Amino acid sequence: MDVSAESLVTLTAVLREGTFEAAAVSLHVTPSAVSQRVKALEHSVGRILVRRTKPVTATPDGEVLARLGEQWSLLVAEARGELTGIAHEPDVDPRLLPRVVLKIACNADSLATWFLPVVASFHEAHPVSLDLHRDDESVTTDLLRAGDVVGAVTSEPVVVRGCETVELGSLRYFPVASPDFIARWLPDGVRARDMRYAPMVMFDPNDHLQIKALKQLVVEPVSPPVNYIPAAAEYRRAIQAGIGWGAVPEVEIDDEHTGRQLIPLSQKPIDVPLYWQYWKLRSPLVTALTELIVDHARRELVRPRRGAQPVPSGGR
Numbered sequence: 001m002d003v004s005a006e007s008l009v010t011l012t013a014v015l016r017e018g019t020f021e022a023a024a025v026s027l028h029v030t031p032s033a034v035s036q037r038v039k040a041l042e043h044s045v046g047r048i049l050v051r052r053t054k055p056v057t058a059t060p061d062g063e064v065l066a067r068l069g070e071q072w073s074l075l076v077a078e079a080r081g082e083l084t085g086i087a088h089e090p091d092v093d094p095r096l097l098p099r100v101v102l103k104i105a106c107n108a109d110s111l112a113t114w115f116l117p118v119v120a121s122f123h124e125a126h127p128v129s130l131d132l133h134r135d136d137e138s139v140t141t142d143l144l145r146a147g148d149v150v151g152a153v154t155s156e157p158v159v160v161r162g163c164e165t166v167e168l169g170s171l172r173y174f175p176v177a178s179p180d181f182i183a184r185w186l187p188d189g190v191r192a193r194d195m196r197y198a199p200m201v202m203f204d205p206n207d208h209l210q211i212k213a214l215k216q217l218v219v220e221p222v223s224p225p226v227n228y229i230p231a232a233a234e235y236r237r238a239i240q241a242g243i244g245w246g247a248v249p250e251v252e253i254d255d256e257h258t259g260r261q262l263i264p265l266s267q268k269p270i271d272v273p274l275y276w277q278y279w280k281l282r283s284p285l286v287t288a289l290t291e292l293i294v295d296h297a298r299r300e301l302v303r304p305r306r307g308a309q310p311v312p313s314g315g316r
Contacts, residue, residue, distance in 0.1 A: 005076075007041040008069035010034055011049060012147070015066050018055030041065070058146060067147030067162055071281050074100065074150065100126075102285060105133040105140040105152035108203070109171060110274060112232035113251050114300040115153060118292050126285060144277055150286055151278030153293070163277045166294055169301030170271035174253060175213040176262040177245035184242075190265050196222035199244035204230050212270055213247040236262075251300070271302055 013023040014034060024031040042049050049062035058066050077100040106115050111134055119130060133140070133149060140152035144160045151163075159165045177186070185198035195218050202210045205228070214222070227244050229235045239246050240261045247270060253259040276293050278286055 002044045003041065003065065003068070005072060007037050007044075008065060008072055010037040011041060011062070012066055012069035012073070014038060014050060014056050015058050015062070015146070020056070063146050064162070067145075067279070070103075070147040070150070071279055071283075074102070074283055074285070075281065077101070099129045100285060101129045101131060102289070103131040103133070103149045104289070105135060105143050105149045105154075107140070107153055107155060107274075108134055108232040109249055110153050113171070113249050114296060115293075118289075118296045121296075122289055122292050126288060128285060141277075144279075150283075151276060151289065154275055154277060155272055156277075157273065157275055160277055162280055164280050166276045166278075166290065168274045168276055168294065168297035169303050170273045172250040172302045173209065173213070173247040173270045173272065174250055174267075175217060175245060175247050175265040175270075176239060176253060177265055178240055178242045178261045179263055181239075181242040181245060182263060182265075185245075186265075190217050192218040192220035192222055196224055199225045199227055201227050201229055201235060201238050201244035201246035203232075203235060204228055209247055209270065209272060216268060216270065217266055269302075274301065 010023065010027065013026050014020060017023045017026055020034045020038075021031045024034045027034065038050060045061070045065070047061040048059055049065060051057045051059060111132075119132070122128065123130065133143060133152075135143070140149070140154045141156050141158070141160055143149045144152050144163055153168070157165065157167075181198075186194050188194065195214070200210060200214065214224070225244075227238065229238045229243075235246065236248050236252055236258060238244065239248065245265060248262060250269065253262050253264070274297070276290060276297070278290055
């Protein structure tokens with residue numbers, strides 16, 4: 001199997017741009033040249049790598065080589081920084097350092113709570129430009145599999161092929177509501193007869209965390225009215241505004257600003273295990289980022305409880 005750097009760059013450009021024509025523009029070559037390179041790569045590996053649709057998508061075999069192409073680009077960028085030498089000059093203006101673009105993904109609640117300090121520390125210590133994708137765990141897994149990101153914080157423990165997984169700990173949640181909401185909808189406390197009418201705030205229709213919270217609050221099956229708020233900060237603000245009740249990270253409840261007007265409906269927590277999945281490659285930047293993530297997670301998240309059942313978080 002003969003796989004050249006040129007063919008990998010071409011393949012990733014086609015998948016990134018969505019068409020052979022757009023890839024040709026980004027690579028400054030003709031569409032014919034792009035088509036020939038992709039065909040030659042498919043002939044070399046003996047597999048169909050892309051679906052000729054609009055937009056062009058990768059086959060499972062194409063995803064493997066697309067990931068390799070993105071890894072190659074990252075390693076080349078790191079090597080370029082090493083070879084310039086200015087990254088090691090103590091007196092060099094940090095604004096002149098060559099920057100490496102690093103694409104990562106993170107679930108919404110982690111980004112809204114403990115993950116931004118990781119980004120800040122990493123950005124301060126290394127000449128990088130971060131391209132951060134905020135999505136639910138099913139999408140971040142797809143991004144990893146396709147090679148679109150080098151790593152992802154996710155609640156999905158299933159290892160993506162070609163990746164390593166580190167268990168970080170759990171993000172702890174409590175179901176909460178505003179005082180006015182409780183007075184209106186739950187004047188006698190959390191009871192099934194009232195919970196069936198009390199509006200609930202969900203992140204999206206796949207918010208398994210919220211369903212878990214509901215089942216924990218009342219044993220009897222109920223189907224309350226639902227308001228969908230698909231953004232972490234706005235989700236919490238919607239609860240504070242009395243739009244409904246919902247599960248919120250403990251760190252937000254404890255904060256004197258974000259936790260204002262949030263009253264727990266139960267003292268029993270819901271723990272969502274989180275994982276860091278990242279490419280298997282010898283990249284100094286990925287290694288440094290992984291160390292930072294693990295360090296922050298061990299300090300900010302609840303340590304894993306052995307034998308505990310994982311709670312899927314849906315879009316959170």
